[in-house]
Amino acid sequence: MLNAVKNLLTRRQIIGSGMGILGVGVAGVVTRNSPAIAQPAYKPAKEPPIPDEKKLGWAVVGLGKFATQQIIPSFSQCKQSKLVALVSGDRAKAENYARQYNVNPKNIYNYENYDSLRNNPEVDIIYIVLPNGLHAEYTIRGAQAGKHILCEKPMANTVEECQAMIAACNQANRKLMIAYRAQYEPFNLEAIAIAQKKQLGQLKAIVADHGRNLDPKDPADVWRMNKKLAGGGSLFDIGIYSLQAARYITGEEPTEVCAMTYSTPNDPRFKEVEENVNFILRFPSGVLANCTSSYGYSSTKRFQVFGSNGTLELDPATDYYRHQLTVKREKVQEERQIQEQNQFALEMDHLSESVMQDRQPKTPGEEGLQDVRLMLAIYEAARTGRTISVDSRE
């Protein structure tokens, strides 16, 4: 343990100092002032895992269904990340998971003593898996405690919150990454490559649909009916995957959006947040993307890309596993065989690697801010019945 702490301290001093010491950090990776001027495309580490004591230590904040069923079990697949701390308002629950995942009970925190993580050198990175309305507070407090942050999507409820989160992490010289797992998931990466390498010819349209039935009896869904905690309805929760797909498939930022929303009257789930949002995005290259988002239809997580020479469909596109990628060209339909991988592990390792290499993660705070800005524009377009111009990132 002592060695691990020492290693981490050394690593933090070298990499996280912001002083740009030239040299080679842990695991042979190069630190900030190396010759890497243009940041190459991210490749998931293909090497074997680094020794456990050199992995970066992660604290998971919030022990809801997603954290306990997807995130925490995925550390076992990580090559550069390890779970070392838990933050929860429920001590007994945290102790239970700590036992199960071999987390030292002294590394269990609650929301009051969360800031004292600053005194725990085992923790390098905090993963915020809280309701959206709490993302800003816990990101800012985490950065001020000297930790790098992975924050669940959507980044926050407002542009101002996003900006404050980015500013806090910059000021603390900590990395901020938004947990856009699809951008680390191999089937999605293959779809992006196919589209951007023009294997479908010139891209013309994208159709992306994400829906599920919000379950008012599921504790993981209860807070999503609360506007203050959720920020928005289906759009903020899952429509964001449709929006993301359109953005990462084109590799462009939309310039215009029009939209309509609908919520079933008298459905108690939709007193505060919306049920359905349909929207169209215009991209600079001319691609028009039709997206749907719903809390009212049965499970749907798919997108389709239409090009001049072919189409691809990823269905499911943004599930946890069992993705299916079909490419159709010249009437020949082919199902792509791709090695399924744990996208949560890839995602977390990306941030660990970004910290170790002192590089901007692929999905930084600015990526999350852009989606929040766009989602608010989508709401505005629906509310006003007008096509809204959206500037690219400021």
Next chain:
Amino acid sequence: MLNAVKNLLTRRQIIGSGMGILGVGVAGVVTRNSPAIAQPAYKPAKEPPIPDEKKLGWAVVGLGKFATQQIIPSFSQCKQSKLVALVSGDRAKAENYARQYNVNPKNIYNYENYDSLRNNPEVDIIYIVLPNGLHAEYTIRGAQAGKHILCEKPMANTVEECQAMIAACNQANRKLMIAYRAQYEPFNLEAIAIAQKKQLGQLKAIVADHGRNLDPKDPADVWRMNKKLAGGGSLFDIGIYSLQAARYITGEEPTEVCAMTYSTPNDPRFKEVEENVNFILRFPSGVLANCTSSYGYSSTKRFQVFGSNGTLELDPATDYYRHQLTVKREKVQEERQIQEQNQFALEMDHLSESVMQDRQPKTPGEEGLQDVRLMLAIYEAARTGRTISVDSRE
């Protein structure tokens, strides 16, 4: 031949007189003033074909690819319709097809002597398979020649033309039907039944996509690049299938539309007509439909329906054959086994039957007018960047 003519004359006198003679017409079907007050859903005739001399006689106007490769060969599958005349500007071509399909050469017409069809009692119904910009003229002249009309979609280029066509047919007391083949095609009928019988629960969204690469070297496509002949671009030609699907699946009329269009700059195909149109329709029950239409992407003819308890996908949905209907409920995916049928024959027989029974066809002129009205509203929404309210049929 004489007997056939006699039969037709008798039938026309009874059924087409508009005088509502109570009684039983040919083939045992009931004429207008029978007790059938509410018009039941159309069922394709399951009986064997009626004797050839009792079938209604059809003239096909325009001998392009669609007419010669799809329509004309389909008469052999008809039970109540027979091909008896051809109208073409190319006499040699017409003679060739007349020989092939056993049409009496005296029943070959051109666009100048077209009106003399009035003197040919063998012809009951005229099928207009001309460029869109000629639909109004040839429908009106055909009705004035005393014939019933099946007119290809889109009905015409403007609302005014559609209204004039309806008025001309009313005045001549002739039936007017628009050739919306998908509304007679068994897979589409099954999809409609599944949706409207609530087998997917409450409908939430429809996604309908129709695209193909317009081929400037294909004579069948050349006139489609001409605004005056085509009326519009991809929307008028194939986006109309997306629009239709949204309407017939819901069984409702949209109340609002928003849209965006895009045409590749400097693409010679899109000097006069648009390439891509994406639009959203709002229906009274709350269903929001996302539709695409393109002359720039590889062949796509599909729609998907999202309900609270399941989804269905028809892909291809509006091809000539080999449709595929997939229904997914509670994670169980099922491909529906449906007997493929010749939709052109069903469609033509529907009009023959409607004429014989003196009933309004299922897709009358008003149906075509509604689509033209909606398509023009879609263009307006795209042009103005505003959500356009569309009144239901006047």
